[in-house]
Amino acid sequence: DAGVTQSPTHLIKTRGQQVTLRCSPKSGHDTVSWYQQALGQGPQFIFQYYEEEERQRGNFPDRFSGHQFPNYSSELNVNALLLGDSALYLCASSSWSSGFYEQYFGPGTRLTVT
């Protein structure tokens, strides 16, 4: 059983560009959450998707947007990239019915903005 997968593993972008990160949840999970982990810090909650809708959002600007597809996979989009967006982006999946705290994390996508 594949766990949470993320792509790409690494990404280098230029300031001002746009980026899309992808996440496939663990089999049987229907909820996807995204986190940003800056170097030397703990992950920060960006938002969560369930039934193709954003259910909750952390303190991130509108430049951060997302999408969930009918197969429960998800994308994170970041527009107008800033140097400060350089971080490890983590995706976590869970089952809405069994409780959000049973979250399984993917290995992350390392985004570098130059």
Next chain:
Amino acid sequence: AQSVTQLDSHVSVSEGTPVLLRCNYSSSYSPSLFWYVQHPNKGLQLLLKYTSAATLVKGINGFEAEFKKSETSFHLTKPSAHMSDAAEYFCVVTLYNNNDMRFGAGTRLTVKP
């Protein structure tokens, strides 16, 4: 709003000695608390969770944590450290049915031979 403070950014122990990673939380309501471990280039792995059941929680790999409401603490312990325990550990708090998980800044555990 809920938050956690991990009292040590770095802890170093010798293999075979006890491990103590400290976490204090702040929450207006009954919190759910977790410990996650992050090995280099690997995803976060749940060690254990407290969700208002037994205050002493046992997790994987011999780790356990005790919820102490009077001290607003949720310290992580292990009787005997192993080299494979070297990693970054995160304490996390959230409100029941609240999907916003608040992570601490992390504690890096080093295990010396």
